[in-house]
Amino acid sequence: MAHYRKLTSLLAGAALAVSGTAAFAADYTLTISSWAPPTHNINAKMWPKFTEMVEEATDGRVTTDLKLGLAPPxxxxxxxQDGAADLSIIFHGYQAGRFVTTKLIELPGYTGSAEEASVAYWRAYDKYLSNADEHRGVKVVAMHTHGPAQLHTADKVESIDDISGLKLRVPGGVGGDVGEALGATGIKVPAPKVYETLASGAADGVVMPVDSRQGFKLTEVAPHLYEMPGGFYRGSFAFIMNEGSFQRLPEDIRTALEEEVFGEPISREIGKIWDAGDQQSLELTKEAAGNTMTVASEADQAKFEEISSGIIDEVITQVGETGVDAEAAYEMLSSELSAD
Structure with a gap:
């Protein structure tokens, strides 16, 4: 963490400062650090929605300032934690070993939209997963997940057996476990590097949410979409905040943020944005020249369900070892995201 000391000192005057130029004549400006491309929905819609909710809840006394490229994902x-910015978005799978309980929402087999899954995730986190204290040192603002992750490839994939031997960019967490179980060679690069990894031929494809076809321009470098109903996994994200930044806000502002923005309200809104991004990307895929969409056959779906069962059992065991009631948390998620 020492290598951020200089950055911290440079931003100290900007983060959580009285701002004379901020919109609405805000009294406090929270600095947001984000790693996604400028046009990705994380920056184009999620953080703006967060800011809108914060400004509304605080009567314009608090606003935000989005900064890109302060640090890699x-x-x-x-x-x-260092205080170099007040808020950020993290993808739990990028830090192997640091987060374990977050793998529960990543498991294949759930139904439901990203909105429904993000709400269920927050509730499971609030009731069970937070007991593991894996986010110690920061304040958790939201827990959320994108829609079902699908396979995007340079060459067309028509069956689950075609995946074996492919070089696929996979995230950490359950996404990596799934890639390995399917016989793919995993290539781990952060999401912002996906386009160049595929364009250079270093990978044959990527497993990501459909939203990424637009957000990371996959229609250009991975024109073929292979869809597994329910998805291969769901990614786990959190909005986090520096504890000191939160505590330095006046009590009435902290109360307003806790009651009207943080937790389930903003988690739900982020899920809605993930869902809308999926739909936009599906339309884009239909319109893009050379792009195809293939839905897994019933036989392939059954084969994947069998593969998934072992991954699910292993993750529940891992989460249980943290002291969390993994079975109860998994049952809660499954119940809220059941087909019924």
Whole structure:
């Protein structure tokens, strides 16, 4: 964390400062660090929605300032702990071993939209997963997940057996476990590097949410979409905040944020944005020249369900070892995201 000391000192005057130029004549400006491309929905819609909710809840006394490129994706947790920015988004799978309980929402087999899954995730986190204290050192603002992750490839994939032997960019966490179980060679690069990894031929494809076809321009470098109903996994994300930044806000503002923004309200809104991004990307895929969409056959779905069962059992065991009631948390998620 020491390598952020200089950055911390440079930003100290900007983060959580009285701002004379901020919109609505805000009294406090929270600095957001984000690693996604400028046009990705994380920056184009999620953080703006968060800001809108914060400004509304605080009558314009608090606003935000979005900064891109302060640190790579895996470093965001340390960046916020150091106070180099007030808020950030983290993808739990980028930090192997640091987060275990977050793998529960990543498991294949759930149904439901990203909105429904994000709400269920927050509730399971609030009731069970937070007991593991894996986010110690920061304040958790939201827990959320994208829609079902699918396979995007340079060459067309028509069956689950075609995946074996492919070089696939996979995230950490359950996404990596699934890739390995399917016989793919995993290539781990952060999401912002996906386009160039595929364009260079270093990978044959990527497993990501459909939203990424637009957000990371996959229609250009991975024109073929192979869809597994329910998805291969769901990614786990959190919005986090520096504890000191939160505590330095006046009590009435902290109360307003806790009651009207943080937790389930913003988690739900982020899920809605993930869902809308999926739909936009599906339409884009239909319109893009050379792009195809293939839905897994019933036989392939059954084969994947069998593969998934072992991954699910292993993750529940891992989460249980943290002291969390993994079975109860998994049952809660499954119940809220059941087909019925």
């Amino acid at each position: 895996p470093a965001q947790m340390d960046l916020i």
